[in-house]
Amino acid sequence: MDFALDSGNTAWMIVAAALVLLMTPGLAFFYGGMVRTKSVLNMMMMSFSSIMVVAIVWVVIGYGLTFGEDGFLGLWGNPSGFVGLNYMPDSDSLAAGSGVPFLVMAAFQATFAIITVALISGSVADRMKFASWITFTVIWVIVVYTSVAHAVWGGGALGWDSALTPTSPIDFAGGTVVHINAGAAGLALALLLGLRKGFGKEPFKPHNMPFVMLGAAILWFGWFGFNAGSEFAADSTAGRAFLNTVVAPAIAILGWLVVEKIRDGKATSLGAASGIVAGLVAITPAAASVDTWGAMAIGLVAGILCALAVGLKYRFGYDDSLDVVGVHLVGGLVGTLMIGLVANLDEGTTWAGAGEDKSPMNGLFYGGGFDQLISQAIVALIVVVFSFVVTLLIGYLLKKTMGLRVTEEIEVSGIDLAEHGETAYEEAK
Template sequence: MTVLEISAGDTAWVLVSAAMVLLMTPGLAFFYGGMVRAKSVLNMLMMSITTMGIVGVLWVVVGYSMAFGDSIGGFLGNPLEFLFMAGVMDPELATFTVPAAVFAGFQAAFAIIAVALISGAVADRMKFSAWAVFAAVWALLVYFPAAHWVFSFDGGTAESGGFIANDIAAIDFAGGTAIHINAGAAALALALVLGPRLGFGRTPMRPHNLTLVMLGAGLLWFGWFGFNAGSALGANATAGVAWVNTLAGAAAAMLAWLAVERLRDGHATSLGAASGIVAGLVGITPAAHSVSPLGALIIGVLSGVACAFAIGLKTRLGYDDSLDVVGVHLVGGLVGTLAIGFLADPDSPAGVAGLLYGGGVDQLWRQALGAGAVLVYSFVVTLVIAKVLDVAMGLRVPEAAETQGIDTAEHAETGYDLSHVGYSTYGVRQTLIVPTPREDVQA
């Protein structure tokens, strides 16, 4: 960690951004919760919300140290260096121009939502206890190392950092690889081990509450300005560029997705609008500070179109990614990460030229190698974790529980108490109070 002069303005901005990113996980809970059937909504909400507790504790104990401690071979931060966040309270130690504790809190919110994203792939059928164990193990073995590879720069929080950030020099401003490709690859592996839902491909499994979906998408879009612009780690021009590009990417992707729906299906849907927003946000995340606003619009269109078509892959290939984590986060993350190799603008804060700006293929191969490393590592390790947990404790609820509804089976609750509907009120004493007319208004 480097001793620098702390900026009050930068500190305030990163604290606000951290709160915005943390709000994204409840937003994700609503987004996912509205997309499942009514009998699964509480379980979907619980998977996101409890992830805040599981990963929050792990981050304080060892996660921050594994991600941002002094590097062991470029692969992992020293788990003991900041164990229980030792030394992070020192007011003279700063990461860039914000206190170390502020940076640690900001990155904690990233870790939480990265794990929560995976839950959308296993909706309706995964044991809650199995999810809790999986979330903890996956954070320790997959997310914390990947965050070190991508976000830990030499001389930042420690003397040496991760190999993707420093040796490969791939650009990932706010987590296209470490978060979205990472979670998307893990979602695919976990869905393959779990198997499809009962009736997948035969029984309609429509979203039960599109109002919740739209609310969740709105919260995600709001929080994403903290996600991307906050990653500038300062109230500066880079944050401004990232903010504008985040707006442009999401807006263009939403319109592109709706256009695909209108041309392909004859209708532009609210679910499509919400999904398009998220696809654009995913796509622009790695490129937020390395492309121009025009580049952000192009990435948004590419992400919206690619993800709108990619969600159909699960039907053709036979894997059941319930809420399209693979189609949106893996595909959108790949589009945005690789697009940097073509669209990086030398006039942007990143100062790197992509292929279309005369930079050749130098940045493109770096982007491809960084994305591929995270994708392969996440998929393989997640597959192993899922197989081991399936043998050790079983990942899936019984068929009867899945048919009845996972909310009742796993939580003994339902999302909507409609027990009074259809019951007579006969026998319930009611008192009708008739007000006495005032004398001044009588005939």
């Protein structure tokens, strides 16, 4: 393919990549504020270390495993020729048709891998060894993330022309690749690590709600790069994704707060921040394939269901510390499945291919029948099972070799001081 640089699209994609990278420090504030004083630095370090580890792994081998030519049963690409990402022709870029250089596209995709790994850390707060977390990060991004991303986005078994589904499955910006993937992995690690000391008997209240609100704000800001940037062009489809990223979280806040008010009698700032994230998660896979009404429906359902889902850990006895399962797995499933109900590909989106008749991919409520819903469900189920099982195996291997969990003494006295030799606040002991 002949490559013709589009400076406007390229400039937008550089900005979008920076926005998505900013989401990981934003997540550090969001998660950091939700834990207790004695764990905040460890929690934030898990996010920052994800940048450190995944950025290196991505340029060395991760990109090639994700976007290299399909060669391993539709699960991984062939990394040959992509090691180090040096001297790559722009014509090889998946965004070459939009005039975006190869390296810009590769950097943008790196930020997705980084945030996916960081999301998992919320399920292991207060009790996982930092060295084990680093080791897990390296293995997981190579074995699990690159596989799911290749299968869905890189021309693998679950992608646009999947033989496993009646129609082409839709995941515009990462409902399966990022959120369902991270949520299932978080559940596996939470089960392996077991309950925190005092779980279900004493409150684990957020130590700093302004941190949580700031983190949610940064995440929302960065998410415009996440969703609108996934178009790889500054066009009307990016505009649709941008608008939906405004609308869905806004109404998700409302849904979450209504549940809180009815259930608990109070509408909380933690609920508002969590509602933002739930709406952002749910609209991610559908950002460019639903109209405004569809985005509002997805956001409202996500806000309500995620608010209800965060209590499941107490009912079923698993300790998902910061509700990665309740928000990211459930929210990702809501958005992915509701595409099968409210997708409106007749609106004029371009990403499915110029001139292609996309109406058979419309959701059930837009005249498309059940095929798209079935396709979305198949892909979601496969990703949940694959991510959960493989993560469980990785975690079990680490548990038997280097150990996963800090000692009870460290957990009680504070993981920050034991693992990092410092505390977040002068008065913290």
